[in-house]
Amino acid sequence: MxxxxxxxxxxxxxxxxxxxxxxxxxxxxxxxxxxxxxxxxxxxxxxxxxxxxxxxxxxxxxxxxxxxxxxxxxxxxxxxxxxxxxxxxxxxxxxxxxxxxxxxxxxxLALAGVMTGDPWAGSTLDGDRITGRAGLVNGAGVADRLLVPAWDTSGARVLALVAAGQARFTPVAATDRTYRPAEAEFTGAPATTVARGAEAERAWRQVLTVGRIAAAAELTGIANRLVELAVAYVGERKQFGRPVGSFQAVKHLAADAATTAYAMDSLCRRLAGGELTGLDAEHWADSAKAFCSRAALQVAETALQMFGGIGFTAEHDLALYFPRILTLGDRWGDPAALEAALGARALADARGRS
The missing domain is CATH 1.10.540.10 (Acyl-CoA dehydrogenase/oxidase, N-terminal domain)
Structure with missing residues (x-):
């Protein structure tokens, strides 16, 4: 690889x-x-x-x-x-x-292990057969194959490729309409080992790096769209004979949301100009995913204040974007865990230089 x-x-x-x-x-x-x-x-x-x-x-x-x-x-x-x-x-x-x-x-392709604390723990590979519970899988109904982290019987970490038709899926309800999760389970399903040992660990880190960059970019796209929708709304909605966007308090909300979205844009530009492999890529991917998860939620909450009551309705676009932000916040590593890992690496680097 x-x-x-x-x-x-x-x-x-x-x-x-x-x-x-x-x-x-x-x-x-x-x-x-x-x-x-x-x-x-x-x-x-x-x-x-x-x-x-x-x-x-x-x-x-x-x-x-x-x-x-x-x-x-x-x-x-x-x-x-x-x-x-x-x-x-x-x-x-x-x-x-x-x-x-x-x-x-x-x-x-679909992935197992993206939302578990230990992605390797759920399944065991014995020769060319895999057994176990792989946790939540998104989009199993449209996937051709699943990439599954597992242990083999010798105690080595492996990445296995399994045809989607060989897994048993139990759908799980979700408020996010873009997200179709299901619990995946294998019982002696045919599997192909694509990486083993240190190679499997390196490959999984790259999977996470790419996924975190994608999630940060997706959250940035959502945040910018919400700023556009909210600013357009307060420019049209009138109160006391004036657009509500002309009131200073609402202007402050719009400025806060736009500034946060701009910060997300800046991180995305840094990601776009970088690489997808290596320690530097992992660092920026983790940083961007952690920041954008929190920032997008902040933009959505600010937009909700700007929309007022209509923003709480199921018919409003915010009802589609808000759950997606929450889903992405949990997938590919939640912000708190990523921030803790970044801090631990920074501390280890500082000690290594002293």
Whole structure:
């Protein structure tokens, strides 16, 4: 498994992000999520045709050969449009599978272990058979394969690839309409070992790094969209014969939300200009995910104050974006855990230099 390459063509990332945004608008998102059971049948194939599943897959492997800039651009658009697919999971898994031919630009992948304290603890691999509970999996109904962290019978950590049809899924209710979680369980399911030992640990860290960058970008897209919606609303809504946005207290709220979203933008620009592998990438991915999880929630709460009573209704767009922020806050590492890990690494570095 080698590092993801970045084609770095000027303007390509922006074009890809714009194409993703146009696609989501054309498919009616996020309004389409208001249906009790939105039909997403075939949506993953449309996403594959657009090239989004293969954003980090090399061109020779059937992808578009992108890197950090393309990843950030795509997921900012996904945040604004609320795509109800496990795209981040699929892209993150493909980043470590494509070089060995296990993933291409058409394969929808799901991940186990993203929301557990110890991702390796749930399943055991015995030869080419896997057994155990893998925890919550997002988008199992549309995935082709699952990437599962597990132990093998020799006591080594492994990453196993399992066909989605070989798992038993128990759906779990969620308020986030973009999120379709299910508990995954295996009973002697056929599995392919794709990495073992130190290689598996390195590959899993890369999966988390890519996922955290995607989550930070998605949260940034959401935050910017909420600022746009809230500012437009207070410019139109009148009270005492004046737009409510003309009152100083509301202006302060708008400024706070816009400033926070701008800080998230700055972090995303740093991510887009960096790499996807190595300790520096891990540090920035962890920092951005922790900050953007808290910042997006802050923007949403401020937007709720600006919208007033209408923001509490199920018919308002905020009712779609707010649960997604909460879901992303928990996935790929919650902010408190990431901040604790960042602090521990900083302290260890300082002691090492003294």
């Amino acid at each position: 080698t590092a993801v390459t970045d084609i770095r063509e000027p303007g390509f990332a922006e074009e890809l992000g714009a194409a993703a945004a146009d696609f989501l608008r054309g498919e009616g998102f996020p309004d389409r999520l208001r249906d009790d059971a939105p039909d997403i049948c075939g949506l993953h194939r449309q996403v594959a045709d657009l090239g989004l599943l293969g954003v980090l897959v090399p061109e020779e492997g059937g992808g578009i050969g992108g890197g950090a800039a393309e990843l950030v651009a795509v997921f900012r658009a996904v945040g604004r449009g609320l795509l109800p697919l496990p795209l981040a999971e699929s892209v993150a898994a493909a980043s470590v599978l494509a070089d060995d031919g296990y993933a291409d630009g058409t394969t929808m």
